Amino acid sequence: MATGRTHRPATRSRGIPEATVARLPLYLRALTALSERSVPTVSSEELAAAAGVNSAKLRKDFSYLGSYGTRGVGYDVEYLVYQISRELGLTQDWPVVIVGIGNLGAALANYGGFASRGFRVAALIDADPAMAGRPVAGIPVQHTDELEKIIEDNGVSIGVIATPAGAAQQVCDRLVAAGVTSILNFAPTVLSVPDGVDVRKVDLSIELQILAFHEQRKAGEEAEAAGSDGSGPVAAARQESAEQGPDGDVPAVMPA
Numbered sequence: 001m002a003t004g005r006t007h008r009p010a011t012r013s014r015g016i017p018e019a020t021v022a023r024l025p026l027y028l029r030a031l032t033a034l035s036e037r038s039v040p041t042v043s044s045e046e047l048a049a050a051a052g053v054n055s056a057k058l059r060k061d062f063s064y065l066g067s068y069g070t071r072g073v074g075y076d077v078e079y080l081v082y083q084i085s086r087e088l089g090l091t092q093d094w095p096v097v098i099v100g101i102g103n104l105g106a107a108l109a110n111y112g113g114f115a116s117r118g119f120r121v122a123a124l125i126d127a128d129p130a131m132a133g134r135p136v137a138g139i140p141v142q143h144t145d146e147l148e149k150i151i152e153d154n155g156v157s158i159g160v161i162a163t164p165a166g167a168a169q170q171v172c173d174r175l176v177a178a179g180v181t182s183i184l185n186f187a188p189t190v191l192s193v194p195d196g197v198d199v200r201k202v203d204l205s206i207e208l209q210i211l212a213f214h215e216q217r218k219a220g221e222e223a224e225a226a227g228s229d230g231s232g233p234v235a236a237a238r239q240e241s242a243e244q245g246p247d248g249d250v251p252a253v254m255p256a
Contacts, residue, residue, distance in 0.1 A: 016087070020061045026051040027058070028084045034077045043074040085118075095122035095154045097180075099171050100163035101131055101141050104186055108162060109137040122154040127167065144171075151178040158182045165189040 030050035034042055044062075048055040062068065062075070065083055069075040085091050096119050098105050109124055124141045126132075131141045142150060150156070159175040161168050161183060168187035175183060182198045185191055191199050 016064045020064055023053060023061055024084050024088055031077055031081045035081055039077055041074045042077055044069060090118040094119045094158055095156045096120065096158045096160060097123045097125055097150060097156050098160040098162060099125045100161060101126040101136055105162035106136050108160060109139065122156055123150045147174055148178045151180060156180060160184045162186045
């Protein structure tokens with residue numbers, strides 16, 4: 001199997017839109033689940049539902065891969081798994097380093113999904129001297145002083161940053177200087193990188209804030225709905241106000 005330095009995916013040179021590239025892993029996950037159940041073919045509608053997209057968008061995405069399926073039969077599951085894996089560069093070995101082995105870094109090191117998708121954790125790196133030599137997920141942690149040598153020895157082109165925000169940019173600069181050209185950033189900060197370096201950011205707190213916004217909006221809609229149907233405290237307050245006159249307890253319309 002080739003290593004990460006020998007070949008880079010040709011998605012950009014083939015003109016595949018970034019939005020399509022972002023959906024390919026969703027299709028691959030759904031297809032892998034079908035393959036594990038020995039499902040030979042799948043329709044665009046079934047696959048789209050499993051991936052959480054609409055079927056028209058799926059067919060458009062697959063047209064960029066040169067895959068159009070067979071009318072009345074659908075798509076060959078195994079071939080699509082291979083085709084998408086090849087396009088994403090997952091038919092080769094990608095050595096990865098994780099920098100910052102705190103709670104999050106350790107959890108990432110223990111995640112089994114990396115290896116099954118072609119990503120080999122080549123090294124774990126941390127700035128704390130007390131961590132050096134300590135095994136995490138069966139891999140001994142190495143000190144940041146060895147970062148450049150580790151990257152060179154392992155042919156690493158993908159780095160994962162799981163450090164505190166204050167240390168992330170310095171780590172990023174060292175990774176890039178050592179030859180890393182793709183970075184997955186879990187630190188809660190925006191990284192500055194030169195042209196030719198790709199950064200994907202994962203910020204869990206931002207995702208939670210977005211969910212909080214939607215929860216607040218749903219709560220407001222529920223309260224408004226409760227008020228409009230004549231029930232709930234808002235409706236009761238409106239009804240009480242309507243029954244009172246300008247002086248409070250005096251009815252606005254006196255009986256004849």
